Amino acid sequence: MKGMLVVLQNDVGDILPSRGFLIVVIIIGVITLGTAVGVPIALNSWLASGLAWEEAKPLLELFMGLAINYVPLIVLFSCMATWATDPIAKEKAKGPIESLLATPLTAKAVWIGKSLAIFLPAYIIGFIATLIVILAMNLASILPTTGHFVLPLPEAFTSFLFLPLLMFALILLGVIFSLITNPVIGQTIIIFVGVLLLQVVGQVGGRLWWLLASWDYALYNLAGAAFIGMIAFYLSRSLSKERIILSSKGKWA
Amino acid sequence: MSDAIRFEDISKQLGEREVLRNANFVTKQGDVFGYLGPNGAGKTTTIRILLGLLQPTSGKATILGEDVSRDEARRKIGFVLESDGLYDNKTAEENLWYYAQIYGMTEPAERIDRILSRVELRDRAKDKVGTYSKGMRQRLALARAMTHNPELLVLDEPTAGVDPSGQIEVREVILNMAHKEGRTIFLSSHNLDEVQRICNRIALIDRGEIKLCGEVEQLRREMSGNVVEIETTQLMAEPLFAELKSLSHLGLRERKDKTLTFVLQEGTRIPDIVSLLVRRGVEIEGVSKKEASLEEIYSAILKEVEPS
Numbered sequence: 001m002k003g004m005l006v007v008l009q010n011d012v013g014d015i016l017p018s019r020g021f022l023i024v025v026i027i028i029g030v031i032t033l034g035t036a037v038g039v040p041i042a043l044n045s046w047l048a049s050g051l052a053w054e055e056a057k058p059l060l061e062l063f064m065g066l067a068i069n070y071v072p073l074i075v076l077f078s079c080m081a082t083w084a085t086d087p088i089a090k091e092k093a094k095g096p097i098e099s100l101l102a103t104p105l106t107a108k109a110v111w112i113g114k115s116l117a118i119f120l121p122a123y124i125i126g127f128i129a130t131l132i133v134i135l136a137m138n139l140a141s142i143l144p145t146t147g148h149f150v151l152p153l154p155e156a157f158t159s160f161l162f163l164p165l166l167m168f169a170l171i172l173l174g175v176i177f178s179l180i181t182n183p184v185i186g187q188t189i190i191i192f193v194g195v196l197l198l199q200v201v202g203q204v205g206g207r208l209w210w211l212l213a214s215w216d217y218a219l220y221n222l223a224g225a226a227f228i229g230m231i232a233f234y235l236s237r238s239l240s241k242e243r244i245i246l247s248s249k250g251k252w253a
Numbered sequence: 254m255s256d257a258i259r260f261e262d263i264s265k266q267l268g269e270r271e272v273l274r275n276a277n278f279v280t281k282q283g284d285v286f287g288y289l290g291p292n293g294a295g296k297t298t299t300i301r302i303l304l305g306l307l308q309p310t311s312g313k314a315t316i317l318g319e320d321v322s323r324d325e326a327r328r329k330i331g332f333v334l335e336s337d338g339l340y341d342n343k344t345a346e347e348n349l350w351y352y353a354q355i356y357g358m359t360e361p362a363e364r365i366d367r368i369l370s371r372v373e374l375r376d377r378a379k380d381k382v383g384t385y386s387k388g389m390r391q392r393l394a395l396a397r398a399m400t401h402n403p404e405l406l407v408l409d410e411p412t413a414g415v416d417p418s419g420q421i422e423v424r425e426v427i428l429n430m431a432h433k434e435g436r437t438i439f440l441s442s443h444n445l446d447e448v449q450r451i452c453n454r455i456a457l458i459d460r461g462e463i464k465l466c467g468e469v470e471q472l473r474r475e476m477s478g479n480v481v482e483i484e485t486t487q488l489m490a491e492p493l494f495a496e497l498k499s500l501s502h503l504g505l506r507e508r509k510d511k512t513l514t515f516v517l518q519e520g521t522r523i524p525d526i527v528s529l530l531v532r533r534g535v536e537i538e539g540v541s542k543k544e545a546s547l548e549e550i551y552s553a554i555l556k557e558v559e560p561s
Contacts, residue, residue, distance in 0.1 A: 006351070009354075097338075098306065099339075100338070106324070240308075245306045
C-alpha cells in the first residue's frame with residue numbers, strides 16, 4: 001500500500017508539470033467553457049416559453065443528463081489517451097522501470113500506483129468540469145426561471161462515480177497490457193474501448209436519449225466497470241517482475 | 254564471515270536458450286567480488302536473479318541469508334544496473350528522494366545531502382539529471398544505490414560508456430564504498446584492470462557456466478605457472494645468453510633488456526639458477542616469480558572453452 005502511494009505520488013508529480021497535462025487542461029477548459037455558456041443560453045430560450053415546474057423538471061433532468069454525461073466522458077478519455085501509456089513506454093525503453101522493480105516494490109504496487117496516477121488527475125479535472133457545467137446550467141438559467149436547483153441523481157452517480165469507475169477499470173487494463181507487453185497494445189486497447197464508449201453514448205444520446213437520465217444507464221456503467229475491472233484483476237495474476245523485464249526487451253524498445 | 258551471496262546450482266531457461274547452467278558461487282561479507290565474462294555470458298541474467306527480477310528455473314539463490322525472491326532481501330541491496338534508471342526530468346535530489354521513500358526512509362534529507370556530497374554532486378543537486386554527463390549520472394546512480402545504506406551493492410558495468418576521467422571518479426567512489434565503508438560489493442565488469450584493482454575475489458562466467466571462482470591473488474598464483482624473472486645489472490652478452498639457453502634444464506626462455514625469463518623445469522629450483530648465473534659472473538639485481546595478470550587468466554580460461 002505504502003509503495004503504491006509512493007509510485008502514485010511520483011507519477012502524479014511527473015504528469016502535472018508536463019506539456020501533455022497543460023494541453024489537456026486547455027482543451028477541456030475550452031469545452032467546459034463552451035458548454036457552461038452555450039447550454040444555459042439554449043435552456044433560457046426554451047424555459048422562456050413558460051413551462052410549469054412539474055412539466056419542466058423531467059425535461060430539465062434529461063437535458064442535464066445529456067450534457068453532464070458527455071463532459072466526464074470526454075475529459076477522462078482525453079486524459080487517458082494522453083497520459084496512459086507513453087510514460088510507461090519511456091520508462092521501459094530507458095530503464096527506470098527495471099530499477100524500480102529491483103526495489104522492494106511489488107509489481108502490483110507499480111501497476112496500481114501508475115494506474116491511479118493516470119486516473120486521479122483526470123478524475124479531478126472531469127469532476128471540476130462537470131461541476132462547472134451543472135452550476136452554470138442551474139445558476140444561469142434553471143434557478144432564476146424555476147426557483148429550483150436541478151441535480152438528477154442517476155446522472156450525478158453516473159458522471160461522478162460510475163463512469164469514472166469504468167474509466168479507471170479501463171486504465172487498469174491498459175496499464176497492465178503496457179507493463180507486460182508492448183505499451184502500444186495497452187494504448188490501442190484504451191483508445192479502442194474509449195472510442196467504443198463514446199460511440200455508444202453518442203448513439204444512446206441520439207436515439208434513446210431518455211435512457212441517459214435513468215438508473216438503468218447508471219447501472220450499465222457500473223456493470224461495465226465491474227466487468228472490465230474483473231478482467232484487469234484476472235490478468236494481474238500474470239503480472240510479474242519477470243514478465244515486465246522480458247517485455248521491456250521487445251523490438252519496440 | 255557469513256555469506257553475502259549464495260548461488261546454488263542456478264539455471265535459467267529463457268525460451269529455447271539456457272542462459273545460466275548450474276551456476277554456483279559464494280561471496281562472503283566484506284568481499285569485493287568481480288564478475289567477469291564476455292557479452293552474452295549470463296552476467297546480467299545473474300544480476301537480475303540476484304535482484305529478484307528474474308526467477309531461476311532451478312536452484313537456490315540467497316542474499317545475506319534471505320531468499321532473493323523475498324522483499325526483505327531487496328531491502329538489503331543497493332544497485333546500479335546497466336541502464337542507470339534515473340529520471341531525466343527530475344533533479345538529483347528528487348531522484349534520490351523518490352528511492353528513499355520507496356525504501357521507507359522517513360527523514361531522508363540529511364542522508365541525501367551527505368550522499369550527494371560523497372559523490373561530489375552536491376553543487377548540482379538541484380539540476381535536472383537530463384543535463385548530467387555520463388560520469389555524473391553513474392555517480393548519482395551509485396549515490397542512489399547507497400541512499401538506504403544497504404549492506405550489499407550490486408553494480409552492473411558501472412563504468413561502461415564513461416570517459417576515462419569519469420571512470421576514475423566512479424572507481425574512486427566504489428573503492429571508498431568497499432575499503433572505507435566495508436560494504437560487500439558484487440561488481441560485474443568488462444574492465445579487467447578495474448576488477449584487478451578493486452576486487453579481492455572473482456568469478457568468470459562464459460556461456461552461462463561459471464568457469465572459475467576464487468580469490469584474485471590465489472588465482473594469479475595458481476595460473477601463473479613457474480615463470481621466474483631475473484633482473485641483471487648489465488645487459489647479458491649474446492654468447493652467454495646463447496650458452497645458457499642451450500642448457501635445457503635451466504628453462505631460459507627470453508631476454509628483454511636486462512630481464513631474463515625462465516620457466517622452472519622439473520627438479521630445478523630458483524637458487525640453482527641464481528648460483529649458476531653468479532658463477533658465470535652475472536650480477537643480479539632482483540629475482541621475482543611472475544604472477545599471471547587477470548587479463549592472462551581471462552584469456553586462458555576463455556581459450557580453453559572455445560569450440561574447436
